[in-house]
Amino acid sequence: MKSLERQLQEAQEEIRRLRSRDGKNTLVLKLTESGLPAVAQARLRKRFEESGNPADLDKAITEERDYISKVRKASARGQVTEMQEANAQKLALVEGYRGLGLSESEARVAAGVEDAITNVTEAEQALFDAAKGMGMSEAEAKAFARGPRSESW
Numbered sequence: 001m002k003s004l005e006r007q008l009q010e011a012q013e014e015i016r017r018l019r020s021r022d023g024k025n026t027l028v029l030k031l032t033e034s035g036l037p038a039v040a041q042a043r044l045r046k047r048f049e050e051s052g053n054p055a056d057l058d059k060a061i062t063e064e065r066d067y068i069s070k071v072r073k074a075s076a077r078g079q080v081t082e083m084q085e086a087n088a089q090k091l092a093l094v095e096g097y098r099g100l101g102l103s104e105s106e107a108r109v110a111a112g113v114e115d116a117i118t119n120v121t122e123a124e125q126a127l128f129d130a131a132k133g134m135g136m137s138e139a140e141a142k143a144f145a146r147g148p149r150s151e152s153w
Contacts, residue, residue, distance in 0.1 A: 027048055027049065030057055030061065031045055034065075035065075036061065036064055036065065044060055044061065044064060047060070090111055090115060093111035093114055093115065096111075097110045124145045124146060127144060127145035128141050128142060131144040
């Protein structure tokens, strides 16, 4: 027969195990219902799996939502700023070509061509860098970045 102390110890361990399981179920349920992105849920799950106070979890979910909202707003502002800068650069190009004596429409076409060439050059550089990152030689990366060229040029 088991001693009373041993029975008490086993009962306490069982209670701890059950509380732990219920705590994990609560954690999973709250995170699933939080509406947070999977990455944020995983981060909070890792943080609260060992020891998590439900009140602290609720607070952490709220903080995570606020953080994500602020990041999204900052990202949107950054995109608007980039577009404004790009438009200002295009206008400066048009004015530069107008200063060379081109008409308004000719200046816009010339600025558009220059902008397109810059975009192609930047895209080729990004492809070259990616190819080098994949382990291609310098010559292979250049060929990869340039792609097939038409003979009609």
